[in-house]
Amino acid sequence: MKLMFTCSRCGRCCEMTEMELSEEDVERLEGIGYSRGEFSVMGGDMTPRLRNVGRWCYFYDSAKGLCRVYANRPLGCRLYPIVYSIDGQVTVDPLCPQAWTISQDALRAKGSDLIRLVKTLEREAAARRVARETSATRT
Numbered sequence: 001m002k003l004m005f006t007c008s009r010c011g012r013c014c015e016m017t018e019m020e021l022s023e024e025d026v027e028r029l030e031g032i033g034y035s036r037g038e039f040s041v042m043g044g045d046m047t048p049r050l051r052n053v054g055r056w057c058y059f060y061d062s063a064k065g066l067c068r069v070y071a072n073r074p075l076g077c078r079l080y081p082i083v084y085s086i087d088g089q090v091t092v093d094p095l096c097p098q099a100w101t102i103s104q105d106a107l108r109a110k111g112s113d114l115i116r117l118v119k120t121l122e123r124e125a126a127a128r129r130v131a132r133e134t135s136a137t138r139t
Contacts, residue, residue, distance in 0.1 A: 005081070005101040012095050013080050014060035014067070020121050021048040025074040032072050046128040047121055050074070075117050082110045084118050 026036055026048060039058045040048040051058045059068045067073055081096035090111035092099040 005098050005106075008097055009065040010097055011056070011060060011062060011065055012097070013077070013093070014057040016052055016055050017050050017057045018043075019050040019057070019074055019076045021050065021074050021076075022117065022120050023124055024120075025076075028072050029069060029074075032069065034069075046125040046132065075113075079110050079114050079117070082107060082114055084114055090114055 020043075021040055026040065029039055030036060036048070039051050041051050043049050056062050057067075059073070060066075061068055067077070081093040081099050081102065083091060083093045085091050090107065092102050092107060
């Protein structure tokens with residue numbers, strides 16, 4: 001199911017983002033010519049996140065109100081404004097001015113995609129932590 005809502009291009013979702021990136025996201029962005037260090041930073045939890053430049057996502061063109069990599073944007077960006085809350089619930093981000101347009105059916109369908117993404121991110125971060133610890137014990 002495609003997420004049907006009308007984006008107002010306000011940029012709130014791209015402002016001071018902490019969007020987590022899967023390896024698939026990173027590889028897709030590298031595939032169109034960007035280097036990992038250019039657009040991402042590694043979080044303390046060993047999950048890469050989109051880099052901010054000033055207060056905006058690296059890929060956000062604030063003058064035009066557009067994402068420069070829209071067709072290749074990370075899955076978390078594609079699912080927005082459906083987000084995973086701190087208490088582990090799938091919800092709609094109230095910061096999005098168009099949040100009210102998300103139907104319960106879309107929330108359920110895309111919520112399942114979001115849960116799969118969260119599990120992938122957790123699995124990838126765990127693998128990075130193991131690799132880091134293994135590397136540290138060898139030195």
